[in-house]
Every structure is written in C-alpha cells, then in structure tokens.
Amino acid sequence: MAKRSNKGIYYALVIHILWWGCLLWALQLDFNLANPWIYVAFLLQTHLYTGLFITAHDAMHGTVSKNRKLNKAVGAISALLFSFNFYNRLNKKHHEHHRFVATDKDPDYHHGSFWPWYFSFLKQYISIWQILLMAISYNLLKLFIPWKNLVFLWMAPAVLSTFQLFYFGTYQPHKGEHSAANEQKSTSQSLNHWKAFFTCYFFGYHYEHHISPGTPWWKLPKLKEKIAGEGYPG
Template sequence: MAKTIKRDNRGIAVAAIIVACWFGLLVYLLRIPVDFASPLPYLFLLLQTHLYTGLFITAHDAMHGVAAPGRPKLNRLIGTVTAFLFAYNWYPRLLPKHHQHHRHVATEEDPDYHHGSFFPWYYSFLKNYITWWQIVLMAITYNVLQLFFPLENVVMFWMVPAILATFQLFYFGTYLPHRGEHTPENKHKSGTQAKNHLWAFVSCYFFGYHYEHHDKPYLPWWQLYKAKS
C-alpha cells in the first residue's frame, strides 16, 4: 500500500511570503532614487539578494516534495514558478539533476561536483545550469525594464542580486560542504557549518547545515535547523 503523505500548508505559506517579499521589494526598489553615498541602497541590494536565494531554495524544497507535501501538482507549480523567477530556471530540467546530485554526491556522476579549485568549480557549476535561452530571456527583460525604470535601479536591484544569489547558493550550498576529501564514515560526503542558526539562515537558509540536509532531505529549509545537533 502506498504511503499517504500528510498535507502541510506551512510550506505553501512560506513560499508565498518569499515570493511576495521578493516581488514587492523589487517593485519598490526599481522606483526609488538611488543615492550611492548612502548605505541604504547597498543594504537593500543584499536583502534582495537574500530573497533571490530564497526563490531558489523554495524551488529546491519543491524538488524534495516538501513545498506543498501531499499536493504534488501544487508542489510542482510552486517549484516551477520560483525557479522561473530566479533568472528563468526551468524546474523540469533542474529536478533530475538535483536528484542525481543526491544519488551520486561528490562523484563524477554528480552534476554539482567538480574536482578542482573554487573558480573552475564555479564556472563548471554555472555552465551546467545556465542555458542560452535563459541568457536571452534575461537580456530581453533587462531591455524592457530599462524602458520603464532608471538603468541604475535595474542593474543594482534586479541584475546584480540575481548574480550574487547564484554565488551565494554555490558557495554555501555546494562548494563549502563538498570540497576536499571526506572520510569513509561520512556517508553523504558532505560537510556542515558550525551550529549558529542566525548565520546559517542569513548565509543560505540553513543549507550550510548540508550534511543534515543530505541526511534528512524530507525536511523543508525552515525546519532544517532542528536536525543540527
């Protein structure tokens, strides 16, 4: 008999909050005058970067079926929308790659893994996930947005945060936990951050607790801290 997955609306609410905050802040930031001498625009840039990262983390939760547990169609819709909002990523393309990462972590069959130093690994990571049609859609969006909003706003609050979020996801969610050699006892071939829930959230929505994620992939990001001993 198939196991019944209990429905839980909390993940739906969390996803909705992230999307609403990302969209609402973006609309606001595209319209405000930018004073480069003030620290405020740079703080807004970092906040929007964090929300961009939240979009992908939400799509990632959907890949594990925990964005909307027990509702596969809604779960897939949440994953598709949040991945698409993050630089036009295509959820059906990301889904098999991510599960391949979990099955073959830190091996030649792992699409996220690269045996090398930081920048070659980062390049490999981008090349593996960014497609030409994404670049075309981003270029079209950029040119459309600058027709309606100041160029510096478009660059600072739409373009730059997307790039920084990609770096954030790679550095804290791939490079740090999977670099170097892991002992045979480390069955997930993954490292983990020291226990600090505030920093773990700020750095990458608790995904610095990466061994814990591989060990309990059924936990959504907002419950992952509970697995940290």
C-alpha cells in the same frame, strides 16, 4: 524523513511577497551611491533571491505542499523568478547530485579549486534560453525603469545569490576528502542558527539535508541540533 505538510506553502508565500515587495521598492529608488537604501535593497534582494531558489529546491523534494501539482507550480514559479531557471531541468540535475554525490556524475561537483568549480557549477545551470529571456526582459523594462536600477537591483543580486548558494550550499559542504563512513560526502556548518539562516537558509547544515532531503529548510535547525549531539561520521 520529515512528515510532509502544507506548511511550506506559507513559507513560500512569505518569500514571494517579500521578493516582489523588495524588488518593486528597489526599482523606484533614486540610484545614487550616496543613498544607503541602495545597499540595503541590494543585500535584501540578494537574500530573497536565495530564498526563491531554496523554495524551488524544497519543491524538488516535495516539501512545499502535499498536493503534487501545487508543489510543482510553486517550484516552477520560484525557479522562473530566479532569472528564468526551468524547474524540470533543475529538478533532474539536483536529483543527480543526491544520487551521485561528489562523483564524476554529480553535476554540482568539480575536482579542482574554488573558481574553476564555481564556473563549472554555473555552466551546469545557466542556459542560452535564460540569457535570451533576461536580455529581452531587460530591454523591455528599461523603457520604463532606469537601467541602473535594473542592473544593480534586479540582475546583480541574482548573480550574487548564485555565489551565495554555491559557496555555502555546495563548495563548503562538499570540498575536500571525506571518510568512507560519510556516505553523504558532506560536512555541516557549525551550530549557529542566525548565521546559518542568513548565509543560506540553513543549507549550510548540508550533511543534515543529505541524510534527510525530505526535511524542509525551516526544519533543518532542529535536525542539526539532534545530529550535532550524536556526532558526525567525518
């Protein structure tokens, strides 16, 4: 397990600053489908939403800060910014995933094809309170901000980010059968750090995360290089 430090705070701060900066910029853009910046803002905001969730996730493993209260506070704020997710609820389910990986008790796992699994995944993590809070926020914000900007540059990137997190961080690593020697029931994305970062902040290196959940996202590449050289159990 990686040694805990406070370096995660700086990574979390960068992600939060970029998320807010991109959002404030995107919301004041002239929403015109001929405007290329609309698409740039959409993709950036999607990637930064994923970064918020990854930050909350790292907090669940205590890797954002050695200070427990600060670690939890950063995790809770990150989760709330991601469409009003609640940190304690996410934390409980995520640790169940690690404890019961790829079993019927694993909230992230589903015996079935891609789309049924995706909707099962969403049902585990979307609550009525999130929907209500998003609806209230949207109706208040549209008094000051054009609805198209809110829907396509604030809400839609969050939805696409759930797809990104699911596909690269849950479905791809855990689908199919795994050998008895693979206790983590996980596979790992091929060694390509650029691809791994832009797809899911290195969480495609999922086997590595499962064998060392105390390794923060930004240290997974080194762990990947080490394990790739040693070989995988299958």
